[in-house]
Amino acid sequence: MFESLQHLANGFGIAGTIHNLFYCLIGCIVGTLIGVLPGIGPIAGIALLIPATFSLNATSAIIMLAGIYYGAMYGGSTTSILLNVPGETASVITCIDGYQMAQKGRAGPALAIVSIGSFIAGTIGIFGLVFLAPPLAEAALAFGPPEYFSLMVFGFIVLSNVTGKSLIKSLMMAIVGLIIGTIGLDPVTGNERFTFGSISLLSGIEFVAVAIGLFGIGEVLTNVNQPSELLDQGVIMPRLRELYPSLQDLKKSIGAILRGTGLGFGVGLVPGPAPVIATYSSYMIERKISKHPEEFGKGAIEGVAGPESANNSACQSAFIPLFVLGIPFGPVTAIILGALLIHGVNPGPMMIGQHPELFWGVIASMYIGNFILLILNLPLVPLFANILRIPKRILLPLVILFCITGQYTVNNSVFDIWMMLIFGVMGFLMRKWAYEGAPLLLALVLGPKLEVAFRQSLMISHGNFGIFVDRPVSMAFLLATVIFLLLPVFKIIVKSLKKGGT
Amino acid sequence: MLRKVIVGLLVSLVFLIGVPLQAAEFPTKEVQVIIPWAPGGATDLIFRALAATTGKYLGKAVVIINRPGAGGAVGYTEGMRAAPDGYTLTSAVTPLTILPHQVTTAFTYKNFDAVINVVSDPSMFLVRSDSQWKTLKEFVDYAKKNPGMITVGNSGAGGGVHLVALAFEKAAGVKFNHIPFSGGGPSVTALLGGHIHAVSVSPPEGIEHVKSGRLKIMALFAEKRFELFPDVPTVREQGINFVMGMWRGLIAPKGTPPDVIKKLHDAFKQGMDDPVFRKNARDMSVNLHYLGPEAFEKLMAHDHEFFGQLVKEIKK
Numbered sequence: 042m043f044e045s046l047q048h049l050a051n052g053f054g055i056a057g058t059i060h061n062l063f064y065c066l067i068g069c070i071v072g073t074l075i076g077v078l079p080g081i082g083p084i085a086g087i088a089l090l091i092p093a094t095f096s097l098n099a100t101s102a103i104i105m106l107a108g109i110y111y112g113a114m115y116g117g118s119t120t121s122i123l124l125n126v127p128g129e130t131a132s133v134i135t136c137i138d139g140y141q142m143a144q145k146g147r148a149g150p151a152l153a154i155v156s157i158g159s160f161i162a163g164t165i166g167i168f169g170l171v172f173l174a175p176p177l178a179e180a181a182l183a184f185g186p187p188e189y190f191s192l193m194v195f196g197f198i199v200l201s202n203v204t205g206k207s208l209i210k211s212l213m214m215a216i217v218g219l220i221i222g223t224i225g226l227d228p229v230t231g232n233e234r235f236t237f238g239s240i241s242l243l244s245g246i247e248f249v250a251v252a253i254g255l256f257g258i259g260e261v262l263t264n265v266n267q268p269s270e271l272l273d274q275g276v277i278m279p280r281l282r283e284l285y286p287s288l289q290d291l292k293k294s295i296g297a298i299l300r301g302t303g304l305g306f307g308v309g310l311v312p313g314p315a316p317v318i319a320t321y322s323s324y325m326i327e328r329k330i331s332k333h334p335e336e337f338g339k340g341a342i343e344g345v346a347g348p349e350s351a352n353n354s355a356c357q358s359a360f361i362p363l364f365v366l367g368i369p370f371g372p373v374t375a376i377i378l379g380a381l382l383i384h385g386v387n388p389g390p391m392m393i394g395q396h397p398e399l400f401w402g403v404i405a406s407m408y409i410g411n412f413i414l415l416i417l418n419l420p421l422v423p424l425f426a427n428i429l430r431i432p433k434r435i436l437l438p439l440v441i442l443f444c445i446t447g448q449y450t451v452n453n454s455v456f457d458i459w460m461m462l463i464f465g466v467m468g469f470l471m472r473k474w475a476y477e478g479a480p481l482l483l484a485l486v487l488g489p490k491l492e493v494a495f496r497q498s499l500m501i502s503h504g505n506f507g508i509f510v511d512r513p514v515s516m517a518f519l520l521a522t523v524i525f526l527l528l529p530v531f532k533i534i535v536k537s538l539k540k541g542g543t
Numbered sequence: 544m545l546r547k548v549i550v551g552l553l554v555s556l557v558f559l560i561g562v563p564l565q566a567a568e569f570p571t572k573e574v575q576v577i578i579p580w581a582p583g584g585a586t587d588l589i590f591r592a593l594a595a596t597t598g599k600y601l602g603k604a605v606v607i608i609n610r611p612g613a614g615g616a617v618g619y620t621e622g623m624r625a626a627p628d629g630y631t632l633t634s635a636v637t638p639l640t641i642l643p644h645q646v647t648t649a650f651t652y653k654n655f656d657a658v659i660n661v662v663s664d665p666s667m668f669l670v671r672s673d674s675q676w677k678t679l680k681e682f683v684d685y686a687k688k689n690p691g692m693i694t695v696g697n698s699g700a701g702g703g704v705h706l707v708a709l710a711f712e713k714a715a716g717v718k719f720n721h722i723p724f725s726g727g728g729p730s731v732t733a734l735l736g737g738h739i740h741a742v743s744v745s746p747p748e749g750i751e752h753v754k755s756g757r758l759k760i761m762a763l764f765a766e767k768r769f770e771l772f773p774d775v776p777t778v779r780e781q782g783i784n785f786v787m788g789m790w791r792g793l794i795a796p797k798g799t800p801p802d803v804i805k806k807l808h809d810a811f812k813q814g815m816d817d818p819v820f821r822k823n824a825r826d827m828s829v830n831l832h833y834l835g836p837e838a839f840e841k842l843m844a845h846d847h848e849f850f851g852q853l854v855k856e857i858k859k
Binding site: 372 | 595608609610616617620691700721722725731732752754823826827
């Protein structure tokens with residue numbers, strides 16, 4: 042413990058040089074920009090900037106690239122809140138209450154609480170990284186295909202009704218998501234499924250296209266369907282003193298932020314779609330334990346604060362398997378691994394010992410970077426919040442333009458734009474008939490991974506389903522799923538027993 | 544004010560994605576290399592390192608794009624359909640000559656022009672250091688007595704290391720249980736966690752873990768021993784006549800102008816000879832093996848025939 046602190050102090054020495062502070066700042070600014078723009082995400086952003094780090098030393102390069110990563114996490118929710126356009130998996134959930142807050146003239150507090158929550162989560166996450174990294178990385182290895190499968194089943198059952206409206210409708214949407222997720226090449230045998238001979242469909246349907254379509258385009262179409270007088274109005278004007286969260290907002294949020302942080306940190310260690318599971322479960326927990334669950338979906342600040350914090354601390358803990366084992370669990374850390382390699386650093390179990398200046402320098406820079414981002418983002422809040430002063434008649438076409446350019450930057454694919462527009466129409470119809478987009482997106486992310494883990498497990502066990510219950514971690518998740526499903530039944534029984542007694 | 548904000552955002556967007564300019568001199572924009580596997584695998588690591596050193600000789604950055612899926616079919620199909628202007632290359636790895644024999648693919652190596660071969664690596668099986676099998680003999684004997692019980696991970700069904708494992712089965716007269724993962728990174732992770740018994744890989748995958756002592760090389764399918772691990776004997780030394788490896792090079796869509804291919808070849812050759820890349824390659828223990836366009840084309844043609852035969856025999 043003491044040794045770690047000493048190393049960390051050295052790290053601050055390295056990260057605190059003018060040179061490295063400068064690259065940290067650049068990383069944070071670029072990351073924020075990338076986060077704000079829908080479509081282009083941290084993966085593309087980092088990949089594009091790797092060549093710019095050729096002339097730097099390894100530590101400065103990774104400080105800058107890591108800055109882009111967590112910077113993008115800060116900025117990622119801006120378009121979710123303002124325009125209902127989620128730019129990446131992590132900010133889907135923020136659309137639900139964030140956008141409602143903005144519609145009620147509370148875009149400022151929503152944007153500000155994202156920064157504050159991200160800062161707190163980032164800070165705590167870094168301490169976790171310093172003190173818990175080695176044992177946690179080992180724990181993450183305990184997740185093999187069967188554990189992974191059971192975790193997904195758990196996530197799927199528990200999280201599909203995340204908004205708590207209609208269970209049947211949520212499950213219907215989840216199944217639609219599962220079906221969409223099977224399009225493309227079979228991950229185990231390589232056979233084509235539901236591609237109808239289209240090459241563009243071989244790699245499946247792009248997540249961002251579905252997300253932007255269902256939420257962003259769907260929202261625009263819904264607005265267009267309203268009486269035209271409404272289109273001339275802007276959103277309710279925020280007053281200056283309402284640009285930042287009130288003391289009451291902060292009080293409401295702090296619990297959500299801390300819970301989200303812990304949750305995100307744990308989930309971030311598990312390979313796979315950590316941001317989705319972290320944000321969905323944080324939202325779910327906040328809604329369940331809230332004293333006024335009816336506010337969720339109508340602009341509850343906890344529904345923004347919790348998931349955004351979870352997302353940020355998941356982003357910190359994702360560095361643990363990378364630094365300790367040299368194994369990237371997600372696409373962003375994989376790109377950073379590539380960057381390490383380019384700079385002559387071999388990521389692996391001996392990296393911390395061989396390059397302590399890099400490891401501790403980068404960790405310290407993350408702490409500094411979190412400060413920079415807070416200072417950078419809070420003054421931007423009024424600027425962004427004012428975008429909503431534009432009358433809808435002008436704003437909505439701009440949103441469409443924004444969505445199309447954003448979508449195009451993901452894969453430079455016109456096909457994806459068509460997909461996005463098709464899902465936009467679907468999003469409009471879903472809204473009209475009160476179906477939720479969130480369960481569909483959850484299933485779209487989890488479904489393919491669930492399928493692969495299921496088939497791998499059964500291949501390992503020679504077709505024996507016992508593999509899912511023989512292994513303790515897997516068993517625990519399945520048991521938790523069963524308990525979750527039976528809980529309402531128990532509640533009913535207990536209630537009726539009580540009634541019967543009196 | 545607001546217009547400024549939006550214009551500013553759009554301008555920065557344009558900067559981020561880069562403006563494709565029309566100009567006579569190649570290259571005028573960054574060159575993309577499609578990797579048909581997930582980030583963190585061998586092909587990905589090698590070409591990321593090469594992209595880094597080649598950029599300065601080419602004058603434009605070389606950008607790596609991962610298009611994983613279906614043992615490489617997704618990436619190759621996309622690479623084949625790219626414009627033959629030299630701006631989209633694909634990393635050619637042994638499976639390019641295997642896949643078309645196994646599944647109906649839109650491509651074979653004939654749909655591409657060879658640019659350069661960079662690496663030839665022997666394949667190997669890794670196990671955990673605390674594995675119940677200490678020697679290759681114990682491993683093979685167990686597999687003979689318990690057919691299909693040893694789980695061997697690979698980087699994707701029908702992929703190169705999967706076929707290597709299948710061919711080794713035939714040579715050693717045993718049967719394994721093959722588990723596909725989406726790339727070499729995930730399969731090594733599953734081995735580290737003890738979820739499978741062994742993994743079929745080729746360097747640099749898993750090498751760092753062999754160095755740190757968590758994994759060991761159970762079977763090395765090379766002509767000669769590794770410089771880095773001189774104590775590990777090849778399987779041929781131990782009586783199983785089996786040598787197989789993977790090559791990794793770069794290809795362009797068919798019909799790319801010869802002068803563009805030459806420019807690309809020269810730049811990547813210089814990138815290969817760069818001391819930084821040489822050091823990276825040594826650290827990853829990959830075996831550099833330069834071949835020019837004609838020789839690489841020949842190698843692909845030879846392996847296309849060879850694997851065609853092998854797949855036919857295995858399918859029988």
